[in-house]
Amino acid sequence: MANVWPSVMSDEQAMWRVQMHDDPQAFAELVHRWEEPLRRMGARVLGDVHRAEDMAQEAFSRVFTHRRDFDPGARFSTWIWRIAVNLCRDELRRRGRRPETALVADSGEPGQETWDPATDAPGPAEMVAGLERAEAVRRAVLRLPEPLRVVVALRHYEGLKFHEIAEVLAIPEGTAKSRMAEALDRLEKGLRSLGEE
Amino acid sequence: MKxxxxxxxxxxxxxxxxPEERRDLEAHLAVCSECQGRVDGWRRTMGRLDEVAVPCVEKRPKRAAWSAPHWAAVAAGLVLVGFLAGRLTGVSRGELASELGRNRAAWMEEVEARTDAVRRETWQDAIQAVREEQRGLALELLREVRAGRLADRAEWVRVVEGMDLRRGQELVALREGLAELASHTGVGFETAQTQMRLLAGSLATTSYDEPLKPLKKP
Structure with a gap:
């Protein structure tokens, strides 16, 4: 799509074309830009990359279905993040329990590559230790209450500014920051044993 | 210290x-061991967060919802158990019949309630199917767009060229229109000038000292 649509076209301009002309290319461009961030955020909040993929698809389906509702004066990123976060909340509510915590490595992620002894890359033992450490951190993140976990996913991993998170979640900016601080405090306590290794 | x-x-x-706030905070951090401890802890945790790969968990198969026949079978089973229990406990036939009658009504209500629930679920499934279909259409559209990317580009170029051509034609038409307008305006201007000259000439031959002549009656 990038070869057809200039990269300078903003999300809002693309969305405007979807809204006004049902433009499939503009929609495809938005999917191309946003499917990976949504999938990542969903995986971190839901703890399940398959459900995260379902969530991302559902989010795009909603974007298309509710395209007329998009406020042209608003930011597309805020809108789509809000849709995605709400879908994650619905999913967690449906499950009514904490997300799964077993680790099944994702393809293309660190640790999935084969080890080459000729390189300086970490060896199998280090890789296993690293994976175990990462798994412990991931479990700790998944144990966080959903409001804190969402803030961690959006600020730490997706790089949204606190004021943007505040807009997505419809909370004051100070609340977004205090949630982040609380999340880091809880994680620090939960991961204290890792530091003692 | 605050x-x-x-x-x-x-x-x-x-x-x-x-930047100003940053300088203040860093100045405070340099002299406050309590804040240093907190900040170090947060930094350490942030570093650990960076080690985490995107998680992935195998999906569990969904538990299939029971259908109406399932609930009917359960109700029939309960009737049978009730009947056998009655026989075994030595209850008289008449008492058993009336008990069964009462229970039957209750069970039938239960079955109907369960059937309604299943119907509602089916309706929700239908709505879900429509949503799925819509999503499928959107994704199909997306796939088609992706598959036909090159063809799209050619088509896009053709459309843009067509638009350029049309815009060129419109510009030519606009220019002609403007020229015509300018020409009309020029003619109008010349006419006005002529009329003004005539008017000026007639005024020059009129003496304002002479008393006005009464208008002739028609």
Whole structure:
């Protein structure tokens, strides 16, 4: 799509074309830009990359279905993040329990590559230790209450500014920051044993 | 010493404070061991968060919802159990019949309630199917767009060229229109000038000292 649509076209301009002309290319461009961030955020909040993929698809389906509702004066990123976060909340509510915590490595992620002894890359033992450490951190993140976990996913991993998170979640900016601080405090306590290794 | 709130430190840790505020916070950090400890802890945790790969968990198969025949079978089973229990406990035939009658009504209500629930679920499934279909259409559209990317580009170029051509034609038409308008305006201007000259000439031959002549009656 990038070869057809200039990269300078903003999300809002693309969305405007979807809204006004049902433009499939503009929609495809938005999917191309946003499917990976949504999938990542969903995986971190839901703890399940398959459900995260379902969530991302559902989010795009909603974007298309509710395209007329998009406020042209608003930011597309805020809108789509809000849709995605709400879908994650619905999913967690449906499950009514904490997300799964077993680790099944994702393809293309660190640790999935084969080890080459000729390189300086970490060896199998280090890789296993690293994976175990990462798994412990991931479990700790998944144990966080959903409001804190969402803030961690959006600020730490997706790089949204606190004021943007505040807009997505419809909370004051100070609340977004205090949630982040609380999340880091809880994680620090939960991961204290890792530091003692 | 007044320590900055944790929210303020979050802004600083994620690089979201103004330069002046950043300088103040760093000056405070240099002299406050308590805040240093907190900030170090947060930094350590942030570093650990960076080690985490995107998680992935195998999906569990969904538990199939029971259908109406299932609930009917359960109800029939309960009737049978009730009947056998009655026989075994030595209850008289008449008592058993009336008990069964009462229970039957209750069970039938239960079955109907369960059937309604299943119907509702089916309706929700239908709605879900429509949504799925819509999503499928959107994704199909997306796939088609992706598959036909090159063809799209050619088509896009053709459309843009067509638009350029049309715009060129419109510009030519506009220019002609403007020329015509200018020409009409020029003619109108010349006419006005002529009329003004005539008027000026007639005024020059009129003496204002002479008394006005009465208008002739028609």
């Amino acid at each position: 320590h900055p709130e944790s929210e303020v430190w979050m802004g600083w840790l994620y690089g979201e404070v103004a």
